[in-house]
Amino acid sequence: MRADRASIVRSLTTPIIDPATTFVMLARLLSTDELIVVGDALVGWLNWCTPAELAAAVRRHRGSRGIRRARAALAEIRPGARSPGETRLRLALVRRGLPQPELNHDVIVDGRWVACVDLAYPNARVAIEYESDLHRTDPVTFRKDLSRGENLKDVDWWLVRATSEDVGLLADGFARRIRRLLATGTAGRHDTRSRDPVATFS
Template identity: 40%
Template sequence: MPAASQLPDALIGRPFTVADALALGVPRDVLRGKRFRSPFRGVRVPAELEDTLATRCLAAALVLPKDAVFSHSTAARLHALPVPGAWPDEPLHVTTGSLGLRHSGMAVHAASELLHEVDDDHTLPIRTAAQCWAELATALAVDDLVVVGDAALRRGLVTDVELETLVSTLSGRRGVRRLVKALPLLEPATDSPMESRTRLLLVGAGLPRPVANRDVVVDGLWIARPDLSYPELRIAIEYEGDHHRSDRRQWLRDKTRRRLLEDAGWLVIEITSVDVYVTPIATVARVRAAIASRSPR
């Protein structure tokens, strides 16, 4: 039997079941101590392990049936997709064919014959990026689905053909109308969630759809790649996140890029999160005025 102050090597640095610990000779009073968390009944996690989503899922997997997969927003977060909200404020989403499965801290979904694929590139059983994107339609608005879809496309986790094919199989399913609306709004060239939201703000207000991250070449010389642009009007729209202000090197690159664009006759419009979330009407008006000023009469 191991000393009360130590654990067998097989249990160090990872979640484990109480049954496994007892079988290896760990006393019950040790397992009840402050050295461990108990996220689920019959499971212990060493207190020194950070309570990340991956750690919580590893702990949950110890008490789930073999057919269970992590799905919905949990799978999306494991894919590092930009799901709105914060993980600690929501349960783990699990899909399984086992009837009556219930665990505190989990949201259990019934398995669907149309949503059965599992991503084999992960150590945990999770939905593919395409499948969890479709599942998110039951909870997310269209704009949020576009933000997540843009990120999945940009990183090569899915293709637009895969998403279109999947949505075509979901006729009549809950949330499918949101997926149908989101599909034509997706843009794999978008570099960040806020670029997606800026584009959606403009398109939703009836403005022409800007192109994303298209190179600007003048006299054979590359000078910039604006976040969004109307190339035929030589209008560039740049989203300025906090790092553009706090990182001096980034700030200097931004200034140089803007100068080069303006010297080439481009109008540069800088957008911040305040412009998107707090004053969207004024932002749309600013872009609309720029388009009008550069459009042929």
């Protein structure tokens, strides 16, 4: 790495290469999707740099090894992700032809905040949560997940839970499921049963 193309910043007392330049350097080692995960983290939950700073670093290092991969990753980086799992889930969906979801979307109905969800398609009222092992093993997180699902159901939103398998071996089937929900959600109400309580329970 040419010294005149890198900026030095400090972590406490340790001098290190700035995050945007580090992103370019990692392009020599990582796949495009892995680099997108890094970029999403840098401009998202880590908040160590901006998309504009990443773009400037890629321009500054033109001709460097891996720079084409860095450009390809840069085109798909999106602010808003809060975990690597969320990024991988987003990529699994868009790679299979689904539209870009909203990231960490606040569901607000009639002026009332209902929930914040990892990925969302608001027009179809479809929310997707990526469930890591923490969601299963931490009691507080588990209770919050249950409450979030019930609150979304009350306002006619679907909540779909995704695991690591849904972004790997089962990604094709998961994407087909989301596509069906989007088609149904944009066409009308999710629940097509009669709202007449007498008819419902007869």
